[in-house]
Amino acid sequence: MSTPLLCIREVAVRFGGIVALDGVSLDVASESIHAVIGPNGAGKSTLLNVVTGLYRPAAGAVSLAGEKIDGRSPHRIGRMGVARTFQNTELFGDMTALENVMVGLDRHHAYGILSGLTHAGSYSSAESAARMEAESLLELVGLSGQMEVKAATLPFGNQRRLEIARALATRPRLLLLDEPAAGLRAAEIEELNRILLKLRAELGLTILVIDHVMPLVMAISDRISVLNFGRKIADGEPEYVRKVPDVIKAYLGDRADHAFGA
Amino acid sequence: MRVVAIIVGLALFLIAPQVLPEFRLFQVCLIAATALVVLGQAVVTGFAGQISLAQSAFVGLGGYGAAILTSSWGLPLWIAIPVTAVVVGCVGFVLGQATLRVSGHYLALATMAFSAIVQLALIHWDSLTGGASGMPVPTLQIFGYNFSTGRDLYYIVLPITAVLFVMTANIMHSRFGRGLTALRQSETAAEAMGLDVLRYKAVAFAASGFLGAIGGGLLALLSTYLDPAQFSITQAVYFLAVAVVGGLLSVGGVIASSALFVLLPELLQSFQSYLGLVFALLLLGFVVVRPDGLASVVHIAGFAKGPRSRETP
Numbered sequence: 001m002s003t004p005l006l007c008i009r010e011v012a013v014r015f016g017g018i019v020a021l022d023g024v025s026l027d028v029a030s031e032s033i034h035a036v037i038g039p040n041g042a043g044k045s046t047l048l049n050v051v052t053g054l055y056r057p058a059a060g061a062v063s064l065a066g067e068k069i070d071g072r073s074p075h076r077i078g079r080m081g082v083a084r085t086f087q088n089t090e091l092f093g094d095m096t097a098l099e100n101v102m103v104g105l106d107r108h109h110a111y112g113i114l115s116g117l118t119h120a121g122s123y124s125s126a127e128s129a130a131r132m133e134a135e136s137l138l139e140l141v142g143l144s145g146q147m148e149v150k151a152a153t154l155p156f157g158n159q160r161r162l163e164i165a166r167a168l169a170t171r172p173r174l175l176l177l178d179e180p181a182a183g184l185r186a187a188e189i190e191e192l193n194r195i196l197l198k199l200r201a202e203l204g205l206t207i208l209v210i211d212h213v214m215p216l217v218m219a220i221s222d223r224i225s226v227l228n229f230g231r232k233i234a235d236g237e238p239e240y241v242r243k244v245p246d247v248i249k250a251y252l253g254d255r256a257d258h259a260f261g262a
Numbered sequence: 263m264r265v266v267a268i269i270v271g272l273a274l275f276l277i278a279p280q281v282l283p284e285f286r287l288f289q290v291c292l293i294a295a296t297a298l299v300v301l302g303q304a305v306v307t308g309f310a311g312q313i314s315l316a317q318s319a320f321v322g323l324g325g326y327g328a329a330i331l332t333s334s335w336g337l338p339l340w341i342a343i344p345v346t347a348v349v350v351g352c353v354g355f356v357l358g359q360a361t362l363r364v365s366g367h368y369l370a371l372a373t374m375a376f377s378a379i380v381q382l383a384l385i386h387w388d389s390l391t392g393g394a395s396g397m398p399v400p401t402l403q404i405f406g407y408n409f410s411t412g413r414d415l416y417y418i419v420l421p422i423t424a425v426l427f428v429m430t431a432n433i434m435h436s437r438f439g440r441g442l443t444a445l446r447q448s449e450t451a452a453e454a455m456g457l458d459v460l461r462y463k464a465v466a467f468a469a470s471g472f473l474g475a476i477g478g479g480l481l482a483l484l485s486t487y488l489d490p491a492q493f494s495i496t497q498a499v500y501f502l503a504v505a506v507v508g509g510l511l512s513v514g515g516v517i518a519s520s521a522l523f524v525l526l527p528e529l530l531q532s533f534q535s536y537l538g539l540v541f542a543l544l545l546l547g548f549v550v551v552r553p554d555g556l557a558s559v560v561h562i563a564g565f566a567k568g569p570r571s572r573e574t575p
Contacts, residue, residue: 052454074453075453075454075458075459078454086450090450091448091451092451094447095440103441103444106437111436113433113438116432116437116438118432119435119436127437167454170456
């Protein structure tokens with residue numbers, strides 16, 4: 001296995017008296033698809049919010065390619081190459097799909113404030129370059145027909161895809177997906193899987209996905225970590241994790257085979 | 263389309279002084295200067311989504327600053343106004359950095375406190391501001407020519423307003439405006455995209471300070487006298503109300519609403535004592551019935567649209 005891109009070391013998060021994460025360590029290998037699963041309240045989303053800087057851990061460290069990122073503000077972490085989607089989608093609803101993606105691209109097609117005020121200088125070339133890259137990202141996730149549609153009016157499945165395109169627009173090294181399959185139909189999940197595998201193959205992305213939905217996680221993950229009550233209870237390849245008794249008991253219950261969708 | 267708009271605008275600009283009497287030209291100037299102030303309000307409250315009650319303070323600082331620089335330091339007024347506006351813009355940036363850690367009601371209160379402090383300073387710093395009795399504004403003089411009537415000032419106020427409006431519209435249709443639009447809708451997502459949200463909001467405050475101060479300088483030229491009572495918290499609420507009635511997200515709405523609020527007192531002369539009530543009802547009516555403001559009623563072709571619905575060039 002290559003060196004890990006993301007290192008989470010002994011991270012603890014407390015909200016008042018509640019321990020949300022209790023010394024969790026995790027390595028996400030470069031160019032891998034890594035899943036974090038666990039029952040509700042296991043600390044999955046908390047972990048993601050620590051990595052993106054929304055929460056500061058009470059203890060422990062997080063580093064990206066050897067650089068410390070815990071304690072940095074979310075936009076700095078974003079600029080270092082960490083992009084994310086949101087569990088309940090956080091799109092810019094009044095903006096078109098294209099504009100949503102362009103927000104992430106603007107940093108890479110920059111022009112000065114004077115060009116912005118006068119629309120002279122590099123304004124036109126930078127804007128059209130950003131627009132073209134946004135179009136190709138929307139194509140990549142299969143939204144080329146809906147570029148001028150307001151994000152809020154897109155069907156839910158397409159909103160999820162748009163979030164992925166928007167996250168890609170920041171040109172990330174690490175893509176974090178917060179329950180990307182929640183609320184999707186089986187066919188849409190298959191399509192999502194296809195997109196994620198394509199992203200890794202074409203862009204060399206590292207993907208950390210948090211989810212309940214077993215078919216997604218089992219089919220594409222190289223590695224799965226299982227959280228329960230803020231602790232990591234298993235970590236390994238999908239075939240290994242599904243057989244760990246603790247996992248079956250804590251998370252999958254009696255109907256494990258059914259839950260795995262095998 | 264754009265060329266036609268420019269030609270029509272230029273023609274109107276040149277014809278108006280030939281057909282309109284002095285008083286009407288003065289009113290046009292008043293509308294333009296008010297619109298600049300309200301544009302500043304729209305940038306911070308509409309585009310950046312931050313409630314601010316600091317606009318009257320920016321206007322006061324702009325007017326007093328320019329007048330003081332000219333009468334005490336001997337700077338020509340046409341230099342003093344932009345210099346003051348840049349300084350007030352910086353004040354706005356600092357105010358933004360200091361207050362934007364809170365939002366909503368708390369931000370409204372913090373900016374209101376700023377307005378109160380500025381007004382108190384204007385009243386009590388006698389040696390500089392003339393205290394409660396106020397101070398006269400020197401006449402604008404450019405290369406020996408005195409601009410004192412509405413007809414003279416028309417040629418100064420209108421072009422400045424036009425240029426600043428075009429620039430603001432431009433910036434809203436750029437990556438900077440896109441960033442503001444994004445953070446207004448989801449700060450969390452905007453941050454995750456690498457946008458420095460606090461900085462964006464502080465720059466919006468700076469822009470509102472700059473525009474407010476330019477507008478304040480021009481209003482001072484028009485009124486020729488500065489009275490600290492003009493820069494009260496009530497006045498800040500007034501500017502916010504004009505912006506809300508205009509629609510907050512539309513450059514055209516700002517102009518339409520400013521015109522409405524400047525002209526209404528004249529139309530309602532016989533109801534002079536109920537003017538506040540009329541304004542209040544107007545505001546209430548728009549908030550309840552037409553939250554998108556005049557912009558959604560007037561639809562000045564292509565101009566009243568928010569920056570979000572811009573067509574492909």
